[in-house]
Amino acid sequence: MRNEKTHLLFVYGTLRLGESKHGLLEGSRCAVPEACIEGALVDTGYGYPAVRQGTGRVYGEIYEIDEETLRRIDALEDYYGPGDPRNLYERVQTTAGTDRGDIPVLAYVSDRFAGASPIPSGDWKQYRKAKTS
Structure with missing residues (x-):
């Protein structure tokens, strides 16, 4: 990490370790390998x-990222700024539960996917693997 401002980012989908977009986190440190936030996960x-x-739990990982990485992730998530009507996802400050207690993190959330299928387990990796096997 460069000597600049860092952020804690909660990732729950394709940015997780072993998933298709994880490479965008190259150079970032996994701060917490198992964490959860409140919400409803959908496909x-x-x-x-x-x-x-929502009131369920969504499972993922927390990474310490720099400003450059945050900009890359903003682009991936079609996030243009707070409340921008072009946003596919909103970047929000939320709380993640960890084995070290609750910590503040950034996460991307979206209510834009009408008809999306619920993922009751709250775990994208588990869901995706079960779906492909």
């Missing part, structure tokens, strides 16, 4: 999930 039907507001 968008496009090969990636989304988190919606």
Whole structure:
């Protein structure tokens, strides 16, 4: 990491270790390998999930990322800025539960996928692997 501002980012889908977009986190440190946030995980039907507001748990990992990586992830998530109508996902500050207690993290959430299928387990990797086997 460069000597600049860093962020803690909660990832729950294609950015997780072993998933298709994980390479975008190259050079970032996995700060917490197992964490969860509150929400409802859904399958968008496009090969990636989304988190919606809800009362369930969504499982993922937390990475310490720099500003350059944050910009790359913003581009991936079609995030143009707070409240921008072009946003596919909103970047929000939320709380992640970890074995070290609750910590503040950034996460990308979206209510834009009408008809998306719920993923009751809250775990994209588990769901994707079960779907392909």
